[in-house]
Amino acid sequence: MLYRENGQFKTSYAADSQIFAIRQDRVAIALLLAVAVVGVPLLADEYLLRAILIPFLILALAAIGLNILVGYCGQISLGTGAFMAVGAYAAYNFFARVEGMPLILALLLGGLSSTVVGVFFGIPSLRIKGLYLAVATLAAQFFTDWAFLRIKWFTLDSASGSVSVSNLAVLGLPIDSPLQKYLFCLAFVVVFALIAKNLVRGHIGRSWMAMRDMDVAAAVIGIRPVSAKLSAFAVSSFIVGVAGGLWGFVYLGSWEPAAFSIDRSFQLLFMVIIGGLGSIMGAFFGAAFMVVLPIALAQLLPWLGGLVGLQVDTAMVSHFEYMIFGALIVFFLIVEPHGLAKLWSTGKEKLRLWPFPH
Amino acid sequence: MGPFLETLIGGLMAGMLYSLIALGFVLIFKASGVFNFAQGAMVLFAALAMARFSEWIPQWTGLSSKLLVNVLAFAVALALMVVLAWLVQKLVLSRLVNQEGITLLMATLGITYFLDGFGQTLFGSAIYKIDVGMPKDPLFLLEQTFPGGILVGQEDLIATVIAALLVGVLSLFFQYTGTGRALRAVADDHQAAQSIGIPLSRIWVIVWSVAGFVALVAGIIWGSKLGVQFSLSLVALKALPVVILGGLTSVPGAIVGGLLIGVGEKLSEAYLGPMLGGGIEIWFAYVLALVFLLVRPQGLFGEKIIDRV
Amino acid sequence: MKAIGDVVLDVKNISLAFGGVKALTDISFDVREHEVRAIIGPNGAGKSSMLNCINGVYQPQQGQITLHGKTFKGMSPRQVAEMGVARTFQNLALFKGMSVLDNIMTGRNLRMKRGLFWQALHLGPARREESEQRAVVERIIDFLEIQAHRKTPVGRLPYGLQKRVDLGRALAMEPSLLLLDEPMAGMNVEEKQDMCRFILDVNDEFGTTIVLIEHDMGVVMDISDRVVVLDYGKKIGDGVPDDVRRNEDVIKAYLGAGH
Amino acid sequence: MNTQAPLLDVNGIEVIYNHVILVLKGVSLQVAEGQVVALLGGNGAGKTTTLRAVSNLLEGERGAVTKGSIELRGERIEKLSTADMVARGVVQVMEGRHCFAHLTIEENLLTGAYTRKDGKAAVHDTLDKVYTYFPRLKARRGSQAAYTSGGEQQMCAIGRALMANPKMVLLDEPSMGLAPQIVEEVFEIVRDLNTKERTTFLLAEQNTNMALRYADYGYILENGRVVMDGAAAELRENEDVKEFYLGVGGEGRRSFKDVKSYKRRKRWLA
């Protein structure tokens, strides 16, 4: 009964197709945003910002991008790391080579470069499907890993192959302290989440989903596979590229190709799956799960060990962390195979019925 | 000519080693439609078990015959893999019947994490040794014809023979037995397979056990090559292009794919690598696979992807 | 009596084979504007394959198809769709992960032009366009009486309703030619009656030409204007329902003695 | 007819999908050994769900029986697996065909005999029997199931279930997508097996006309509840059944062409 939509009538289609059509949701999201913009800066310490919130936001952004490709358009990609890398290195080149290049512009240009690469590696998707397509994206992954390691030009001939940026600023405001960085990322995430949501609820998003669910039928109602798939690759790699730029510029500050290795690609794919394929909100859930849980476990386990008087060494903690993390993944999948976002909405449905079960 | 042949042979044998791992992927995929991400972790787990038991058994029992110890350790490790298969079925797969491939893939990822942690908790995370008496020193063939002869790794040669044997047996099994047919049915449609009385649980225990066995064999060969430690689970990545190129559902495909990838990457590294700055073999393997897929989207021997309205 | 017009679809000497299987052999027939044209025949006769040829999913090895005066041998499904042809599928080809509303909205995709940029902002033109198309779709939803399920993911709907959504999606394309592949399979009489009503309404009100595959002879005989009968890929009958019903070949191959 | 103990006794079951969607709201039905029982009802009434509950195929759909009991020959079976049910001779033909796409028609049929222990020869006899029932399958035996027509797949699904030599068959919409002649044949097969081999059938069917002609007893399901049951012959005479399920009004069969002239009326229960 707490969560009821009865009595909330929509008088226009526009109102009905709002992102959060139910009042309670709108209130909740407004609260959440308020906390993110006002509450967090007041309360969070530097550690929380730097080690948890900033990576969470950036990875959530990347996960949104990936979700468009995998969750909405049904094209499995294991090359997210590559597209992030392209975004980061391209942004770096624009930033370092062009005198006076504004930060935001550099990041967006990085995203655009990533789009180009993404579309290029998306071309095989017109012919190759399913897990087989993973090969194309993996090729992208390993190729960029190699290219940024080996082609000196990309790293401005840095001997170690590691690049770094500093003195970040937007319109004269420095992006330096964790808080500034956090807000900077937050702004990006909010804007892109909104854009992504808008895209997926419009006809473009529907053509992606149609492609995903049944491509022959989609073709029959007049959706062009070429444009549907490639636009998904384009949008996805743009967002992922921007996230890559943020990851390099804002989170790491100095990076090497290993920061965007295949592990990152897998990590993001897992975020998207565990969060919920085809759900923007799922990207956030997934990112939270994959970022926060390991850290929480690493903190929690020694403490728990301490409670029962056990001295747990880091290796042990680390192994247990893996075990628990793995077990939790399985557990959540069993509870809800369609991811945390689905679990969330089932929960809401239950609330709607509460306290009368049916 | 000599160096070329050498690279070629090296590639072929590296390819067979990949096939050995690829085989595990193919088995499980073919028999349940699950892309088993945990194959690499299973290889590590099996190898760890083998390595540690062959170290512990003499300590516990005072046995000194190396052969006996190895056989015992193998048996124990195999038993462990069967138990593992049973647990996976019981705790994970049976609760995810009829779910989409991607969900199952994710579940096997959970298993991967668990196994990585569990294996190292149980067996430790240092470097261990598997010594099944594989010869380490090189063999030089045709020393008269080519200066310096042609180098062949004896270890690789043995691995090649074993892999070929495994593949032969397994392909026959799938194609010609009733169980093989049932396995393929399960991969197509869990629910329909259930509806006609195929006991998914038993089937899954069987395949995962066989995959565990393959992982153990791969683990022993790779482990005696590289030493048993965490990186062993990463060689699974090398098997990915192989499986995909050969076709996810094809046992012979795993072999042919392995050979192609092995040869392709070694030759490319040897002849293209120096021009491009080296280290190209990894992406070259994928690009090679990609080129083949553009011609045959289901892999060389994979079942045709069906989409019909 | 409704006015049947000129030939809108002319199928000439179509042959299609898959390896050794001859799905269609030298089939010709025509469809006139505004008529309800049924295709019947035993299982595996090639009916669905025929539809697949018409809307470009299969490319026949021989023969040609003339649509609205335009003759083609190989068109992409998209081109056919642009010429106003819509269809439903025998084995439900709905977009499982999407809601009923979204499924039907995809039918309007061809008419939605606002590009990425406006979509991303979801402002002004994009929003207006979305609302306009939504209104059309809502009319279809009302028409098919599935208002209650608007937001349900189609995968959860019972079979019969899924068929209705499939029809809705085709209708949303506002086609001039509608191809229906066994739209009433798995329905009881009452539901079939509903479905017939929908089909006839579309046919009447919008003048949509309909090609219908159906195994329920009651339905076929009652609502179609002309019937083509296929058997093993060959045409064995063509004519008004009453003639077909009395055709010996048809009785032997398809209807059986009971009819 | 309720004198002998029923083979299958479904007692007031409730089924919930996905923890929230309540679909069956207390369905009870009995099937006696050697009977043909029809389960009728409109789209979404819950026929498929009932069958799934009996054959224990709910789990894969994330559904669960939350109340009531199901007994087979007096044994509670809710906890069994589908394979156990098949071992007890109960096989379901699933709605929507579900053939194994990559297997050939013949391989599909042979997998149906997976549980049989009576030897290759016996299995081949059954295979021949199925081929005589459905000659079309024999013609297409070498094709992968995915590349056969809808009706052929339906035959394959039915044939596959018969390969198990079942004691009881749960048929979900067997007539769907089949040509009239074949529909007739399918029901003849049902009768044939029923009389010759005393196979019991529980069939969910939309083709009420056919179903009631061949069944001994019928249940009508609406909205997850049994709203009416009775001997098939009685049901056939019932006015409401005639009106809504057989399509015959007071004045005989109404043409589908005329359906437009009257607005569909509400069903007799809300």
Add this chain to the structure above:
Amino acid sequence: QAKEQFFPVLVYRTGAYGPNGTPWANGYVDYLKLVNAQGGMNGVKISFEECEFGYATDRGVECYERLKGKNGGATVFQPLSTGVTFALTEKAPADKIPLITAGYGRSESADGGVFKWNFPLIGTYWMGADVLIQHIGKKEGGLDKLKGKKITLVYHDSPYGKEPIPMLTERAKTHGFELATIPVTHPGVEQKSAWLQIRQTRPDYVLLWGWGVMNTTSLKEAQATGYPRDKMYGIWWAGAEPDVKDVADGAKGYSALTMQHGVHPDSKVAKDILQLVHGKGQGTGPKDEVGQVLYMRGLISAMLGVEGVKRAQERFGKGKVMSGEQVRWGLENLALDQKKLDALGLAGVMRPVSTSCVDHMGSAWARVQTWDGAKWNFTSDWYQADEQIIRPLVKAAADKYAGEKKLERRTPADCQS
């Protein structure tokens, strides 16, 4: 409650590099325990906390963020990864925490005039590369004999592996030998083509710049392709027990540089640890590990940090907890003479270290050790890296860095503070 000096410990005990990371970490932690057991640093006890990062740069940075503010603030970071060092070089100055990168990290950071917070104590990769070439030259009978020789570098494809390349290139130019470089991709289990290539080009020497399983694999592949192990020379991270144990006889004759120390189970400090730490059941790893190569390296790294604090206390107040800035001063003014080393139980293990504002390395000495199939033995005299060659390279690279980051070189006054 007495205040404690907090030492964050970035380690990797799991993953592909775990077998090598673990002994280092054990040595590091055991030494800290030893200091506490002996009464702390002028009475100040050490508290420490480990953070596992699996040798992954981003996770290392995460650990840094997690630990830097803990328990009153981190004293000094020693990330045991060149990649992480690169990432932290920017962050540490802002947080005012010194970085000790003993034997790894950025070679140009030896220039304290630009890298105020970095301390690549007792060894950089340029220095290591320089010594290796000296050693090879000596074997050949003089550096001039290197002319026309082929030397191949097999390196871990990461900032770590690339570090020596500028130095080697420089040396190749000077002495006229031919340098080829072969990268090995992380984690390094795939080296077949690399070694087939080596078999074909038959270089006179192979330099090995590996870490973790890559070292083992290199040796095994060398064995499998028949490359003589006694022509292979590794950097000090490619010369420990885990690298060769599993290869055993196959690695016989292989040599590696030492970062001064080698295997020292008999040193006083090792005995102290066995007695005061292991003896109390507080040992971190197995007993027989005490004194092994990587264990000693970890121990020495910890010692350098502790001595930095002690040196700072001499100026800012004994018995007090030092801030990061104060420790930085201490590290910049280290004066570990032989007497002090003897007192620490490090006699025979290492040579004196003394740092200054311009020299953050403090000592440029190394030896060579060789594996005899069962253990490591020293097989060379001490070498000192050639200042003439290194200094200009370091200065140029540091200036380039300063230019990019728009940093000013520190003034002499700043050096005094």
